[in-house]
Amino acid sequence: MNIKELDQTYVAGTYARFPLQIVKGNGSVVTDEKGKEYIDLGTGIAVNTFGVSDEAWVEAVIAQLKTLQHTSNLYYTEPCARLAHMLCERTGMKKVFFSNSGAEANECAIKTARKYAENTYGSARQHIVTLKNSFHGRTITTLAATGQDTFHQDFLPLTEGFLYATPNDCDEITRLLSQGNVAAVLFEVVQGEGGVNPLDHSFVQTMVSLAKEHDILLLADEVQCGNGRTGELFGYMHYGITPDIVSTAKGLGGGLPLGATLLGTNVQDVLTPGSHGSTFGGNPVCCAGAINMVSRLDRTLLDEVKEKSNFIRRELTGVRGVKSVSGLGLMLGVETEKDAGEIIRLCMDQGVLVIKAKNKIRLLPALNIPWDLLKRALSVLKEACATET
Numbered sequence: 001m002n003i004k005e006l007d008q009t010y011v012a013g014t015y016a017r018f019p020l021q022i023v024k025g026n027g028s029v030v031t032d033e034k035g036k037e038y039i040d041l042g043t044g045i046a047v048n049t050f051g052v053s054d055e056a057w058v059e060a061v062i063a064q065l066k067t068l069q070h071t072s073n074l075y076y077t078e079p080c081a082r083l084a085h086m087l088c089e090r091t092g093m094k095k096v097f098f099s100n101s102g103a104e105a106n107e108c109a110i111k112t113a114r115k116y117a118e119n120t121y122g123s124a125r126q127h128i129v130t131l132k133n134s135f136h137g138r139t140i141t142t143l144a145a146t147g148q149d150t151f152h153q154d155f156l157p158l159t160e161g162f163l164y165a166t167p168n169d170c171d172e173i174t175r176l177l178s179q180g181n182v183a184a185v186l187f188e189v190v191q192g193e194g195g196v197n198p199l200d201h202s203f204v205q206t207m208v209s210l211a212k213e214h215d216i217l218l219l220a221d222e223v224q225c226g227n228g229r230t231g232e233l234f235g236y237m238h239y240g241i242t243p244d245i246v247s248t249a250k251g252l253g254g255g256l257p258l259g260a261t262l263l264g265t266n267v268q269d270v271l272t273p274g275s276h277g278s279t280f281g282g283n284p285v286c287c288a289g290a291i292n293m294v295s296r297l298d299r300t301l302l303d304e305v306k307e308k309s310n311f312i313r314r315e316l317t318g319v320r321g322v323k324s325v326s327g328l329g330l331m332l333g334v335e336t337e338k339d340a341g342e343i344i345r346l347c348m349d350q351g352v353l354v355i356k357a358k359n360k361i362r363l364l365p366a367l368n369i370p371w372d373l374l375k376r377a378l379s380v381l382k383e384a385c386a387t388e389t
């Protein structure tokens with residue numbers, strides 16, 4: 001059997017894979033099993049922050065791998081403590097719980113919010129508001145948090161206690177957050193899987209002032225829009241707000257599994273010994289790689305993200321077949337006249353990998369994608385949008 005057949009025979013059928021086997025890569029270029037090269041505008045869904053096999057990250061990971069790969073959380077390790085320090089210094093948050101994925105980072109955010117509410121208000125506030133069209137993960141609780149019925153089907157009953165608000169509907173969020181039964185509101189400032197839609201500033205401000213008024217915790221899901229992706233270290237920073245809890249993953253590990261839940265002043269001591277944990281969370285190798293990632297997300301790099309974002313928008317605006325461009329930084333959604341699946345296929349034929357979010361083309365290039373590759377990839381994408389099929 002070849003790899004495709006082996007995979008189809010033995011790997012659980014949860015993924016509709018593209019007919020492409022990627023065998024290696026270098027920066028923003030990946031290579032398939034036949035040696036064909038592709039400019040990668042998907043980065044493994046916003047994970048490979050500095051592309052594939054980024055030299056400095058690989059060095060940091062290998063050095064740690066050769067020193068100590070795992071201890072469990074029974075002991076202290078340097079990379080875990082240093083990464084937590086770095087994340088707190090950069091955000092003003094106070095403590096970090098490490099896990100292995102975005103779903104787990106959100107689980108921790110939800111557990112912390114519930115425990116805070118239980119400690120403070122007894123059983124009066126057992127609900128968490130999330131937004132329709134959101135995506136928060138695939139565990140039973142984060143599925144419940146995900147405001148899309150299609151993901152819920154077949155897995156009922158889900159964890160109870162979630163209420164769903166329409167993004168950008170200030171009246172509805174005001175009603176929901178004023179009922180007295182809500183512990184927290186969980187939101188992505190840019191809904192990624194939902195179609196790369198940033199929240200309106202006025203909606204976020206309404207949510208924040210209601211949360212302040214009623215002591216409702218603000219939980220920012222920065223799994224996809226965090227770690228420099230939007231041109232700020234975290235997406236919420238575009239909105240001038242201070243969440244109580246920030247969950248992140250994907251680009252933080254840069255290709256190794258790492259989730260982080262950042263806890264602000266109010267909730268820094270909510271989790272106590274035994275109340276939460278993870279065997280692999282804070283793994284020294286993942287954390288050593290993440291220290292390298294985060295230390296490079298400086299102002300110069302973030303400004304470059306913004307500059308490339310503006311360039312992409314300028315290039316795609318007014319192009320035949322392109323209806324609109326949404327998103328922030330290098331997390332962009334392109335609404336096209338043609339079916340997005342067809343455009344993905346055309347781009348793949350021409351050596352460019354793009355992905356989908358709902359009915360849009362989603363662009364998530366490496367934050368350091370070289371200008372010449374970006375320009376080449378965009379000309380392929382423009383052509384794919386414009387050609388008659």
Ligand SMILES: Cc1ncc(COP(=O)(O)O)c(C=O)c1O
Nearest residue numbers: 101102103135136137192223224
């Ligand atoms: C905003 C958001 N939250 C959570 C998740 C779940 O992350 P993971 O697949 O690492 O569990 C994702 C994944 O796409 C996401 O985009």
